[in-house]
Amino acid sequence: MTAYWISIYREISDEAKLRAYAELAGPALEGAGGTFVARGFPEQTYEAGEETRTVVIQFESVDAARAAHDSPAYQDALAALGDGAVRDIRLVPGVA
Numbered sequence: 001m002t003a004y005w006i007s008i009y010r011e012i013s014d015e016a017k018l019r020a021y022a023e024l025a026g027p028a029l030e031g032a033g034g035t036f037v038a039r040g041f042p043e044q045t046y047e048a049g050e051e052t053r054t055v056v057i058q059f060e061s062v063d064a065a066r067a068a069h070d071s072p073a074y075q076d077a078l079a080a081l082g083d084g085a086v087r088d089i090r091l092v093p094g095v096a
Contacts, residue, residue, distance in 0.1 A: 002094035003062040005034065005069075009053035010086045017084025024077035032068035034059050058094075065091045 012018055030036070038056040045051060059065040068074055069089070 001061060001096060003059045003065050004037075004092045004094060005029075005055075005057040005059060005065045006090045006092060007055040007057075008050075008088045008090075009055075010088060012053065012085045014082075014084035017081050021077050021081035021084065024080055025074060028071060028073035028077055029057055029068050031073065032059075032071055033064050034068055062091050062093055 026036070034057040036055070037058050038054065041051060041053055057065070059068065069091075
């Protein structure tokens with residue numbers, strides 16, 4: 001079943017580290033079968049109204065998304081990010 005990796009950036013404290021992370025993370029996640037379907041700041045918010053950067057990546061399954069996160073290539077990207085951002089990452093199954 002399809003799954004979605006949802007990253008919500010609660011705080012970005014170092015743009016240079018974020019850029020270094022993005023240069024490594026994009027190819028690592030796409031190489032693991034991920035497809036970026038949304039990326040950026042909201043055009044409209046409701047309820048809590050948080051203006052936070054959000055990224056949504058589609059994978060073939062939660063297991064595939066988990067494997068992408070745990071891969072050596074993505075771990076290198078995380079090392080490059082270090083303390084440059086505070087994020088919330090969720091792996092959510094799609095609906096059939």
